[in-house]
Amino acid sequence: MDSGTAYGRPTPSYDAMLVELGPATPAGEMLRRYWHPVAVAAEVTSRPRNVRALGEDLVLFRDGEGRPGLLYPRCCHRGTTLYYGKVESSGIRCCYHGFLFDVQGRCLDMPCEPPEKNQSERYREGFRQPWYPVQEYRGLLFAYLGPPERKPVLPRYDVFEDVPADEEVVADGNKIGIEGDTSPCNWVQTHENVMDPFHVFVLHSSNSGNQFVPLMGVLPEVSWEHTPLGVKSYQDRRLPDGKVFHRVTEIMMPTLRIVANPFVKRYGRTESVAWTLPVDDTTTKIFTLYRTPRGERVSRVRFNGKRWAELTEEEHQRMPNDYEAQVGQGPITLLINNAGQFRAFGLIGAVDPLAWWNEVEVNLRGPFLYAHAVLPSMLTRRRGRIINVASNARHAGHTHDVRLCRE
Ligand code: FES
Numbered sequence: 001m002d003s004g005t006a007y008g009r010p011t012p013s014y015d016a017m018l019v020e021l022g023p024a025t026p027a028g029e030m031l032r033r034y035w036h037p038v039a040v041a042a043e044v045t046s047r048p049r050n051v052r053a054l055g056e057d058l059v060l061f062r063d064g065e066g067r068p069g070l071l072y073p074r075c076c077h078r079g080t081t082l083y084y085g086k087v088e089s090s091g092i093r094c095c096y097h098g099f100l101f102d103v104q105g106r107c108l109d110m111p112c113e114p115p116e117k118n119q120s121e122r123y124r125e126g127f128r129q130p131w132y133p134v135q136e137y138r139g140l141l142f143a144y145l146g147p148p149e150r151k152p153v154l155p156r157y158d159v160f161e162d163v164p165a166d167e168e169v170v171a172d173g174n175k176i177g178i179e180g181d182t183s184p185c186n187w188v189q190t191h192e193n194v195m196d197p198f199h200v201f202v203l204h205s206s207n208s209g210n211q212f213v214p215l216m217g218v219l220p221e222v223s224w225e226h227t228p229l230g231v232k233s234y235q236d237r238r239l240p241d242g243k244v245f246h247r248v249t250e251i252m253m254p255t256l257r258i259v260a261n262p263f264v265k266r267y268g269r270t271e272s273v274a275w276t277l278p279v280d281d282t283t284t285k286i287f288t289l290y291r292t293p294r295g296e297r298v299s300r301v302r303f304n305g306k307r308w309a310e311l312t313e314e315e316h317q318r319m320p321n322d323y324e325a326q327v328g329q330g331p332i333t334l335l336i337n338n339a340g341q342f343r344a345f346g347l348i349g350a351v352d353p354l355a356w357w358n359e360v361e362v363n364l365r366g367p368f369l370y371a372h373a374v375l376p377s378m379l380t381r382r383r384g385r386i387i388n389v390a391s392n393a394r395h396a397g398h399t400h401d402v403r404l405c406r407e
């Protein structure tokens with residue numbers, strides 16, 4: 001008799017508490033205690049654009065004074081979307097009856113109302129368009145979608161402070177490393193990839209051909225460490241010349257991904273920080289800030305001179321990348337509820353997969369459980385401080401030994 005057939009298999013399920021992020025969900029509330037990048041600042045103009053973040057549809061624009069505004073799109077008058085609004089110096093004017101809202105949703109003008117009402121600030125106060133705070137950091141616009149009384153200071157990062165004159169910081173909203181605008185999958189399966197150094201050996205090397213540089217294709221010895229803000233992964237690759245290539249990647253709560261450049265252009269601390277934006281339960285986007293010599297940009301070419309989006313379907317099959325692997329896990333992968341599925345990670349063999357998932361899970365789930373208590377204090381305690389980034393690549397024996405973890 002055949003065994004192991006697909007017939008009668010368990011119904012797939014996932015841990016809703018971990019992966020669902022709409023308003024009033026535990027994970028959604030946790031995520032709403034942080035600033036999230038929602039756009040590249042230079043792309044935000046007087047032309048309104050739709051933005052979706054944490055399952056909420058919003059409209060983003062820049063008023064005539066250059067102030068960014070992020071408003072709930074459905075006009076508080078009769079509910080049409082402000083996406084069709086006209087931006088003026090002091091705000092956005094609804095296309096339907098002309099209510100004018102500033103970047104904090106205050107109604108400044110209502111031309112169809114009788115003059116005595118329109119001129120009454122008190123009357124206009126009754127028409128407040130819901131809004132969210134927006135701040136810019138190094139070319140990215142960050143939004144805070146949480147309770148106003150819990151709003152943390154927008155963090156800054158040491159790698160982007162005191163940038164030398166011959167370098168610049170580039171803001172990117174197009175998923176470096178994964179490519180494409182958004183990925184149709186839950187943010188956790190995109191994010192936990194940062195703590196999965198083994199896939200580099202297979203997905204980016206032995207299976208697809210070397211997608212980075214040959215030394216990245218060596219199977220690493222790996223360990224993990226909790227940090228005050230997340231998890232670090234240490235990867236040591238023993239090289240044919242007897243030296244050791246030491247690489248550190250890290251995630252910081254809740255959505256930071258800090259990865260040393262896989263093309264190993266230089267040794268030293270990473271020059272980039274990225275954020276996983278949970279767009280909604282089944283859509284994810286990545287924003288990146290990276291430091292580079294002035295005028296240089298990261299290469300988007302993936303294969304034979306083609307960008308990822310230009311590959312044929314067959315090329316995607318022959319040379320899958322992070323996008324294919326993560327979207328291939330389904331809109332929301334099964335994660336921890338289906339032990340049979342989860343054990344698939346064990347094929348790697350070098351480490352107990354439960355151990356490393358535990359590292360991730362403890363950091364993700366723990367804050368979920370304490371979303372209203374423990375977690376917000378982490379950033380509050382760091383109020384006004386610059387967050388140090390430790391991710392780096394180091395070649396033992398290299399004279400420039402970089403151990404820049406300054407926690
Ligand atoms: S619906 Fe916006 S002003 Fe009437």
Ligand SMILES: [Fe+2]
Pocket residue numbers: 193199200204322
């Ligand atoms: Fe990858």
